[in-house]
Amino acid sequence: MTLRTQAVTLRLPEYWLVKQLYYRAFPSYEQESWLRLMGKRLSRRADFTAFYDGSQLVGFTYLIHHQDVHYLLYLAVNDQVRSQGYGSRILQATCCRYPGETVVLDIEQLDPQAANNHQRQRRLHFYRQNGFDLTDRLTPTADVTYQMFSNTSEVDQTKVDRIFNWFNGRTF
Numbered sequence: 089m090t091l092r093t094q095a096v097t098l099r100l101p102e103y104w105l106v107k108q109l110y111y112r113a114f115p116s117y118e119q120e121s122w123l124r125l126m127g128k129r130l131s132r133r134a135d136f137t138a139f140y141d142g143s144q145l146v147g148f149t150y151l152i153h154h155q156d157v158h159y160l161l162y163l164a165v166n167d168q169v170r171s172q173g174y175g176s177r178i179l180q181a182t183c184c185r186y187p188g189e190t191v192v193l194d195i196e197q198l199d200p201q202a203a204n205n206h207q208r209q210r211r212l213h214f215y216r217q218n219g220f221d222l223t224d225r226l227t228p229t230a231d232v233t234y235q236m237f238s239n240t241s242e243v244d245q246t247k248v249d250r251i252f253n254w255f256n257g258r259t260f
Contacts, residue, residue, distance in 0.1 A: 113164035194234035
């Protein structure tokens, strides 16, 4: 069965459920301001999408676009339906929206010393199972180093940089 999608707006009946899921699914150091996410989605460069199986909210994505590169900033699955294949279905539906184009995302780099290293390994396995491969791009932050995944063999890093610049308030 195909998942149904709906844009996340203030009028979305499950708006507050999406917002609560966002705050539960991501550690504070990975969270952007909710107002910023909602504001950026007003442009054609960002999509905030809720996914449903029937009437059940099963998750959401937040993507930022530049030409034929799409950066998956967030993918979250509703806690009540995790481990039922919805993450894979959401990721597959997302990639199908952009056939032949590049979808990239970041995960925390594996670190045997990290308290959540097992979770990092599970994410690595999940994305590999779903057709994504690690790239050489590392993004160190104060809290963690991220490593980029892509669904294509080559990634135009200039376009990725433009995505980050736009999202961080520097135009391209």
